[in-house]
Amino acid sequence: MTVLAALLAVLVGLTLGLLGGGGSILTVPVIAFTLGVDPKTAIVMSLPIVGGASLIGVARHWKLGNIDFRIAIPFGAAAMVGAFGGARLARFMDGGTQLMLLAVVMLGASISMFRNANLAEPERPAVPQKIGPLTFVVGALTGTLTGLVGVGGGFLLVPALVLLAKVPMKQAVGTSLFVIVLNTIAGYAGYAGSVEVPWNLVLWFAGFTAVGILAGSSLASKVPQSALKRAFAVLLVLVAAFILWQSRTSL
16 A cells, blocks of 8 residues: 555545545546556455445434435435446456546546536425436446446435435435445445455555545535535546546557
């Protein structure tokens, strides 16, 4: 574990703590390019790291009552199916292709963050909202991306919960973190037996990420979320461009 990798692991955790989700998308490129791990192994390593980081967030939001289990359970079930299927599908893809797909996902995430930087919180509905078919589709799609490229998918989950299921923003963040935990478990199960995971690196990286999460959580209320999301979106574009440049020889 290099000093640079440790600092970037803290950065991943910091963005997770500040944004409540979305920051985990940096995990795979940080592992792949700073630790010299091949892309497929980096993707599988990211699953327990992202899942563990999200679990820290779940514990905090659970205490605050910000997880809507009525929505999280069925939504998470759809996401788990997608994550397991995505991981199985990834067995037929080489790591370089997965890394380029991740770059495309990062560009999509940057667009989503720009568009939802000022996403307003809906008023709490008077009657319980039922999640429709489109919400299940988004859950399954997010899960598939988790299995394919190792992202948590918070950049899709939060706006989907707010706009489609009419979940208040704070509950959307907590609920999405719970779904991400389920996603990553299912995704890892889909890869089981196909990739050897260096658990010593996983634990070191996860530890530094946890430090960043704790720091980011304490700073979240002091940083303007809209400006932070726009800045992070720009960072995603730069990282995606770097990945595509590094992968150009495999095109």
